[in-house]
Amino acid sequence: MRFDVITLFPELFAPFQSVGVTRRAFETRAVDVRLWPLRDHAEGVYRRVDDRPFGGGPGMVMLVEPLVRCLAAIRASQAADGGARLPVVLFSPAGRPLTQQRVEALAASPGAVLLCGRYEGIDQRFIDAHVDEEISLGDYVLSGGELPALTLMDAVARLQPGVLHDAASHQQDSFSDGLLDCPHYSRPEVLPLPAREGGEPIEQGVPPVLLSGHHAHIARWRREQQLAITLRRRPELIAAARERGELSKKDEDFLRGLTL
Incomplete structure (x- = not known):
């Protein structure tokens, strides 16, 4: 399976993939993680990915254009590899709570595009046009979607064949x-x-x-x-x-x- 991760902080993912029992899933590409730094798809000298919200208020909002370009690059990569069009998952407090049943369904799927938001949020127009599912880890707020993405990847990776020493271990969790x-x-x-x-x-x-x-x-x-x-x-x-x-x-x- 494959995860394409849209993130402003790709450096957070490398240590996670090299330690613990789940590293087997990443080393063998049973879970193929591809990182897409969002600033690589921003324009201008400062490669801005955010701006102030219309209507005023605190915080910044992630811009649509860099996200659209990044997603287009992901779709081109998926097509070049002959893979399926993977659904876009946004980590958001407004999403449905992540459950073991949802993890098991994802573990048996071809994968997903994991969108890690930051700042005050993402321009709603991108969510309306491109996001297929919103997932929440609980009724609290984090600084961004990277930790939820890592949580989801860990939960899915441990269900892949050959990752755990005893294949029946997860059945008793x-x-x-x-x-x-x-x-x-x-x-x-x-x-x-x-x-x-x-x-x-x-x-x-x-x-x-x-x-x-x-x-x-x-x-x-x-x-x-x-x-x-x-x-x-x-x-x-x-x-x-x-x-x-x-x-x-x-x-x-x-x-x-x-x-x-």
């Missing part, structure tokens, strides 16, 4: 089945931990079921932990799973026991 993940434990079996308010250490052990070797019991314990944690922290996810018919009778019996 939070949100993959609509619920939060269960707790995980490793060695040692018993761990002395200091009390929160000081005092004598408290020995914390691994839940016995995880040491039992009984795979069916372990699977059920993990499912019940998922249900309990999700009900306590994100009850709307339980409601959504019910609507989709994804909770079994055992799940519902367990949840009723928690809520009594």
